[in-house]
Every structure is written in structure tokens, then in C-alpha cells.
Amino acid sequence: xxxxxxxxxxxxxxxxxxxxxxxxxxxxxxxxxxxxxxxxxxxxxxxxxxxxxxxxxxxxxxxxxxxxxxxxxxxxxxxxxxxxxxxxxxxxxxxxxxxxxxxxxxxxxxxxxxxxxxxxxxxxxxxxxxxxxxxxxxxxxxxxxxxxxxxxxxxxxxxxxxxxxxxxxxxxxxxxxxxxxxxxxxxxxxxxxxxxxxxxxxxxxxxxxxxxxxxxxxxxxxxxxxxxxxxxxxxxxxxxxxxxxxxxxxxxxxxxxxxxxxxxxxxxxxxxxxxxxxxxxxxxxxxxxxxxxxxxxxxxxxxxx
Amino acid sequence: xxxxxxxxxxxxxxxxxxxxxxxxxxxxxxxxxxxxxxxxxxxxxxxxxxxxxxxxxxxxxxxxxxxxxxxxxxxxxxxxxxxxxxxxxxxxxxxxxxxxxxxxxxxxxxxxxxxxxxxxxxxxxxxxxxxxxxxxxxxxxxxxxxxxxxxxxxxxxxxxxxxxxxxxxxxxxxxxxxxxxxxxxxxxxxxxxxxxxxxxxxxxxxxxxxxxxxxxxxxxxxxxxxxxxxxxxxxxxxxxxxxxxxxxxxxxxxxxxxxxxxxxxxxxxxxxxxxxxxxxxxxxxxxxxxxxxxxxxxxxxxxxx
Numbered sequence: 001x002x003x004x005x006x007x008x009x010x011x012x013x014x015x016x017x018x019x020x021x022x023x024x025x026x027x028x029x030x031x032x033x034x035x036x037x038x039x040x041x042x043x044x045x046x047x048x049x050x051x052x053x054x055x056x057x058x059x060x061x062x063x064x065x066x067x068x069x070x071x072x073x074x075x076x077x078x079x080x081x082x083x084x085x086x087x088x089x090x091x092x093x094x095x096x097x098x099x100x101x102x103x104x105x106x107x108x109x110x111x112x113x114x115x116x117x118x119x120x121x122x123x124x125x126x127x128x129x130x131x132x133x134x135x136x137x138x139x140x141x142x143x144x145x146x147x148x149x150x151x152x153x154x155x156x157x158x159x160x161x162x163x164x165x166x167x168x169x170x171x172x173x174x175x176x177x178x179x180x181x182x183x184x185x186x187x188x189x190x191x192x193x194x195x196x197x198x199x200x201x202x203x204x205x206x207x208x209x210x211x212x213x214x215x216x217x218x219x220x221x222x223x224x225x226x227x228x229x230x231x232x233x234x235x236x237x238x239x240x241x242x243x244x245x246x247x248x249x250x251x252x253x254x255x256x257x258x259x260x261x262x263x264x265x266x267x268x269x270x271x272x273x274x275x276x277x278x279x280x281x282x283x284x285x286x287x288x289x290x291x292x293x294x295x296x297x298x299x300x301x302x303x304x305x
Numbered sequence: 306x307x308x309x310x311x312x313x314x315x316x317x318x319x320x321x322x323x324x325x326x327x328x329x330x331x332x333x334x335x336x337x338x339x340x341x342x343x344x345x346x347x348x349x350x351x352x353x354x355x356x357x358x359x360x361x362x363x364x365x366x367x368x369x370x371x372x373x374x375x376x377x378x379x380x381x382x383x384x385x386x387x388x389x390x391x392x393x394x395x396x397x398x399x400x401x402x403x404x405x406x407x408x409x410x411x412x413x414x415x416x417x418x419x420x421x422x423x424x425x426x427x428x429x430x431x432x433x434x435x436x437x438x439x440x441x442x443x444x445x446x447x448x449x450x451x452x453x454x455x456x457x458x459x460x461x462x463x464x465x466x467x468x469x470x471x472x473x474x475x476x477x478x479x480x481x482x483x484x485x486x487x488x489x490x491x492x493x494x495x496x497x498x499x500x501x502x503x504x505x506x507x508x509x510x511x512x513x514x515x516x517x518x519x520x521x522x523x524x525x526x527x528x529x530x531x532x533x534x535x536x537x538x539x540x541x542x543x544x545x546x547x548x549x550x551x552x553x554x555x556x557x558x559x560x561x562x563x564x565x566x567x568x569x570x571x572x573x574x575x576x577x578x579x580x581x582x583x584x585x586x587x588x589x590x591x592x593x594x595x596x597x598x599x600x601x602x603x604x605x606x607x608x609x610x
Contacts, residue, residue, distance in 0.1 A: 036598040043593055246591075253591040254583075258574065260597055261605060265570045269563065278559075286551075286558040288348055292565055293341040300566060 002033040009034065010041060012075075012136045014109065021111050024128045027121065035128055038135035043249065045077070045134035046236055047141045049155040052165030057191045058144050060219035061165060061228075066102055068229045069140050075107040077133030080144040081122060109133060124263070127158050127256060156184040157255040160248050161235055163228075165189045166205070168197035186235055187213050189228060194218040272303050307338040314339065315346060317380075317441045319414065326416050329433045332426065340433055343440035348554065350382070350439035351541055352446045354460040357470030362496045363449050365524035366470060366533075371407055373534045374445050380412040382438030385449040386427060414438060429568070432463050432561060461489040462560040465553050466540055468533075470494045471510070473502035491540055492518050494533060499523040577608050 008016030023031035048065075050058050059080070066076045102108040113125055126143060133141045145155050156162050164185035188205050190198055193216035205214045215231050217224035239245035272278055281299055284290035292299065313321030328336035353370075355363050364385070371381045407413040418430055431448060438446045450460050461467050469490035493510050495503055498521035510519045520536050522529035544550035577583050586604055589595035597604065 032598060036596060039596050039598060040593050043591075250587060250591045253597075254587045257583075257587055257590060257597050257604070260601055261574060261608075262571075264601055264605060265574070266567075269566060269570070278562075282555060282559045282562055285562060286348075286555050288345050291341060291344050292558075292562050293337060293344060296565055296569055299562070300569060303566075 002030060003037070005034050006037040009038060009132060009136050012106075014106070017109060017132060017136055018111075020132050021129055024125050024132065025113055027125065031128060035131055038131060041135040042131050043134065045130070045138050045141045046161070047130055047134070047143065047159040048232060049159035049162045050142060050144045050165060051146070051155050051162065052189075054146055056165045056167045057219050058165050061163075061189065061191055061217060061225075062142050062144055063102070064217070064219050064222055064225035065142065065229055065232075066108055068225050070102075070105065070107060072229070074139040075137065076102075076109070077130075077136070077138035077141040078102075078108065078110045078144070079126060079129050079133070079141065080110075080112045081126060081146065109136070109138065123154065123158065124259060127259075130158060157252065160239070160245065160252075161186045161232055163187045163189050163232070165191050166201065167192045168195045168201045170201055170204075185209075185212055187215060187228075187231055190214060190216045191219055193224065194221070275303065277303060307335060308342070310339050311342040314343060314437060314441050317411075319411070322414060322437060322441055323416075325437050326434055329430050329437065330418055332430065336433060340436055343436060346440040347436050348439065350435070350443050350446045351466070352435055352439070352448065352464040353537060354464035354467045355447060355449045355470060356451070356460050356467065357494075359451055361470045361472045362524050363470050366468075366494065366496055366522060366530075367447050367449055368407070369522070369524050369527055369530035370447065370534055370537075371413055373530050375407075375410065375412060377534070379444040380442065381407075381414075382435075382441070382443035382446040383407075383413065383415045383449070384431060384434050384438070384446065385415075385417045386431060386451065414441070414443065428459065428463065429564060432564075435463060462557065465544070465550065465557075466491045466537055468492045468494050468537070470496050471506065472497045473500045473506045475506055475509075490514075490517055492520060492533075492536055495519060495521045496524055498529065499526070580608065582608060 005016055005020060009020055020031065020034055023034070050062055050065075052058055062078060062080075066078065069076050102110065111129065113122065113129065126145075130141050130143065143155065143159055162185050164187070166188060168190060188209060190201055190205065192198075193202075198216060202214050202216060205212075213231055213235070215224065215228050217228055219225065236245065239248070281290065281302065285292050290299075310321055310325060314325055325336065325339055328339070355367055355370075357363055367383060367385075371383065374381050407415065416434065418427065418434065431450075435446050435448065448460065448464055467490050469492070471493060473495060493514065495506055495510065497503075498507075503521060507519050507521060510517075518536055518540070520529065520533050522533055524530065541550065544553070586595065586607065590597050595604075
């Protein structure tokens with residue numbers, strides 16, 4: 001079954017992709033088997049992360065970018081992380097409905113992921129979903145996540161190009177976000193640029209983040225989308241030329257390997273939970289006959305890891 | 306220095322305790338050295354967790370409990386987890402000021418911990434602080450944390466007796482919290498019981514959680530505090546008699562050992578970050594010459610863990 005699924009995904013079959021995405025979202029072991037055989041076929045897609053606070057218009061922007069990439073004959077995969085049950089926001093739903101116009105286009109694949117469970121789990125699922133779309137031959141994969149902060153998915157560990165979407169009149173917020181932004185954003189997008197205050201916001205951003213390009217869009221009427229995709233492509237081409245792109249590929253592989261090693265360790269630890277040797281060690285600690293601080297290496301070795 | 310600090314803490318010296326608490330809060334390696342030598346002297350204190358939403362009056366309740374325990378000639382250590390910079394709530398501060406009346410009492414030690422950084426870090430710091438107060442000879446250690454939910458400190462992994470503090474008129478919330486409560490709470494405290502709706506809330510709680518004792522208090526005027534401490538002591542004595550207390554001691558040691566093993570693994574992983582062997586492996590993965598999914602065990606072994 002997993003061999004069939006692999007073949008179908010490589011062919012870009014939409015039903016097979018959907019089946020694989022469900023396995024990935026539910027962290028089913030069957031997903032790993034498929035991902036293993038897909039692995040040699042990955043590494044070709046340009047992966048773009050679109051992040052920013054709720055309400056800045058990320059979905060409309062992605063809708064516009066998708067239309068533009070399709071004009072340029074590129075196939076597109078879209079992955080959106082939903083803050084699931086926490087907010088069942090109408091605005092969010094409205095934006096998603098907009099994306100539906102691409103549902104009939106076989107060159108576009110769209111999938112939402114719920115953020116239930118731990119953040120680490122969402123990151124792993126999103127990374128695997130990117131691999132699946134990459135192997136399925138999508139030229140561009142766009143991942144939408146919410147926010148820039150400590151609790152969210154670390155988008156820069158998953159994608160080649162990070163777009164941080166803002167809206168006019170963010171004054172104080174620009175200062176507040178100063179710390180993390182320059183490290184992760186490759187492009188700053190001021191969306192809803194038809195609103196008052198857009199020019200001032202752009203000025204402030206250029207002053208605060210001189211090394212990051214700022215692009216203005218009004219996704220609702222399509223203004224600036226072509227220029228945005230130009231800017232993304234320019235960033236990609238320049239990155240390839242100056243070696244930054246290869247470095248990013250390396251960094252993403254490194255992050256994934258470290259995650260896989262972390263998961264392996266946690267699985268091994270979980271497997272020890274019912275080991276009678278563990279209970280015996282705990283009993284001696286509880287009786288203060290064994291000191292877990294000084295004897296940790298010995299204990300770890302005894303438990304076999 | 307660490308030997309001196311150990312001796313002073315064992316003597317119950319307040320300055321030494323404060324110095325150790327700071328080392329613990331900052332996760333300094335020096336804290337571990339002291340905790341190692343304190344370890345044989347731990348396991349005597351009765352550790353009580355007081356949890357509940359912001360504003361239910363946890364600090365006032367702890368203030369009252371402390372006065373009652375002092376009447377009974379028990380020394381008391383109080384550890385409060387502060388949601389730090391996130392909220393600089395006046396109410397919280399007001400409550401804490403109330404606790405100040407115990408500052409002059411050498412039989413009471415009070416310390417707040419900021420919740421900056423990861424949840425896991427706070428849990429570890431709180432656990433170590435409990436050990437310190439335990440070794441310093443405190444008969445009772447009271448740990449105050451906020452809320453019952455997935456993001457908070459898992460208080461039942463740290464204490465012998467969990468008090469969940471509620472206020473009247475919680476109707477819907479009682480239903481909502483149904484799942485987690487009975488697993489962690491040993492006593493339900495309806496504080497501010499002088500407010501309207503207290504009787505109904507108690508009835509609802511008794512109906513919903515028939516196996517957990519419900520106690521009413523009005524901490525602001527001291528009503529019910531003596532009965533609350535009686536109930537806590539009854540729970541402790543019965544637990545010791547029926548073996549539940551020993552089981553809890555075992556469970557707390559187990560949780561700590563698993564945490565220590567997890568931390569050890571993460572440290573080992575962090576130490577590999579600059580290993581040239583890791584970079585070479587990542588390079589081969591990036592070039593799709595090595596498959597991290599099938600080769601994970603081999604990779605882990607190569608990296609030495």
C-alpha cells in the first residue's frame with residue numbers, strides 16, 4: 001500500500017496526496033514509510049513561509065501570489081496552519097473561501113493543518129507536508145503560519161524564504177518586534193497598503209530594518225502582487241548565486257535531523273516507562289539510597305541509552 | 306563555596322537559602338552541586354500545591370494557611386510562580402503584600418519565581434526550590450501556581466497534596482474543567498464563600514466530583530482556614546496510612562528522574578551541535594545521498610548517543 005501511495009504521490013495524484021497529508025497530520029507511522037521513499041525526490045521546490053498576525057490578510061496575499069505563480073506556469077502547494085478550535089474566526093474562514101477559486105486548478109494543492117497538540121508536532125507535520133508537495137513536483141510551496149513569537153511554529157526552520165506580513169499603522173509594534181524579525185524575515189510585506197498610514201509604516205520599517213526589503217501590496221485588489229512575486233524570485237535567484245540558498249538547504253536539513261534525533265530519544269525514553277529496571281531505580285531514589293544527580297550517567301546507561 | 310552553602314542551607318540560614326534560590330532560578334550549574342549534597346536530607350517536608358485561576362485569592366489563602374500552620378508550630382516555605390512580565394497585576398501585588406506580615410517570622414520563608422522561559426524550566430526550578438526548603442527543614446512547603454491547563458506547570462508532578470481553589474458562581478467552568486480536575490486535585494477549596502452563590506457552587510462541585518473533598522473558606526476574614534488545614538492534615542494522615550503517600554513520593558521521584566534524563570539527552574544533543582561529524586552527515590542528507598529516516602539509528606550511533 002505504501003509503495004502504491006508513493007508512486008501516486010510522485011505522479012502528483014491529488015487523492016493520494018490528501019491521504020498522505022492525513023497520515024502526516026495524525027503522525028501515523030505509515031506516513032514515515034511513504035516519506036522514506038519520497039525522500040530522494042525532494043529538494044526541488046522553492047518553499048516560502050508567509051507569517052504575520054491574524055487579520056493582516058495572509059490568505060488573500062497567498063491567493064494573489066498563487067494566481068501570479070500560475071500565470072508564470074509554476075505549480076503551487078499551499079499549507080496553512082490553523083489555530084484550530086481556539087478561534088473559529090469568520091475572517092479566517094472568509095479568507096480561506098477566497099482560496100477556493102484555485103480548487104479546480106490541478107496545478108494547485110491546498111491543505112490546512114490543525115494546531116492541536118504540541119507545537120513541535122505541528123512543525124514536524126508541516127515539514128513532512130512540505131516534503132510531500134516537493135516530491136509531488138510542486139515548483140513552489142507556500143506555508144502560512146500565524147505570528148512571530150516563542151509559542152508559534154519556527155517558520156524559518158522550515159522554509160527558504162520568509163515573508164513577514166504587516167499592515168499600516170503599526171508604530172509601536174515595529175519597535176516591539178525589532179528583536180526577532182531581522183533574523184527570520186527575508187521580505188517585509190506591508191499589506192492593505194491602500195489604508196492610511198502605509199507610507200509612514202514603510203518608512204519606519206526601512207529605517208528600523210535597513211537590510212530587509214519592504215514591499216507594499218493591497219491583496220484585496222491585487223495591487224503589488226506581481227512586484228511581490230518579482231521580489232521573491234529576485235531573492236531566490238540572488239540567494240542561489242551567492243550561496244545563501246545552499247546554506248539554507250543545509251540549515252533546514254540540520255534542523256530536521258536534530259528534530260528526528262530528539263524524537264528518537266523521546267521515543268526511547270517513553271519505551272522505558274514500563275521497564276522494571278526504572279521502577280527499581282526510582283525506589284532506591286525515593287529511599288534516598290541512590291542520588292539521581294551524581295548517578296545520572298550510570299542510571300542512563302543501566303536503562304540502555 | 307558550595308559546601309559552605311550546603312551547610313548553611315541545612316541550618317536554615319535565610320541568606321544562604323536566598324542565594325541558592327537565585328542559582329536555581331537562573332539554572333546555574335552551581336545549584337546542582339548544592340542540590341546533590343542536600344539530596345540525602347530531603348523527603349521530609351509535606352509539599353502542598355495551591356492552584357487555580359488568577360483572582361480566586363490563592364495568596365490570601367496561603368497567607369491564612371501559613372498563620373494556621375505557625376500556630377501548630379510547623380515551619381513553612383512558600384514558593385509562588387509569578388507570570389512575570391506578562392501581567393504586572395495590582396491584585397497579585399496586593400495579595401503578595403499581605404504575605405509580608407510573615408517576613409519577620411524566621412519560621413517562614415517566601416520566594417517568588419518568574420515564569421520567563423520554557424514551562425519545563427519553571428517546573429525544574431520549582432522542584433529544586435522545594436528540595437532546598439525541604440532540606441532546610443521546613444515542615445510544610447506550599448507552592449502556588451496559576452491555572453489548570455496544558456501550558457502551566459504540572460503541579461501534581463511536584464507536590465503531595467493539590468488544592469484547587471475556586472470561587473462561587475463558576476457554573477459553566479465546572480463542567481469545562483471536569484476532565485483534568487479529579488486526576489490532580491486532592492481538595493477543592495471554594496474561596497470567597499461569603500459571596501452569593503457559594504452554596505450552589507459547593508453542591509455542584511460535590512455532584513460533579515463526588516470523590517474529592519470540598520472545603521469552603523473566606524480567606525479575607527479567615528473563615529474556614531482552620532478547617533482547611535484540618536482537611537489537608539487529614540488527607541496527609543490518611544494517605545500515609547493507606548500507602549497513597551508513599552506512592553506519591555515514588556511518583557514524584559519518577560517524574561524527576563525522567564526530567565533529569567530528558568535534560569541530559571538534550572544537553573548531549575546540544576553538545577553535538579559543533580561536532581564536524583554532524584555537519585558531514587547533514588551535508589550528505591542535503592545532497593540526498595543519505596536518508597535520515599531509514600538511517601537514524603546509524604546516525605545516532607555515529608554521533609555517540
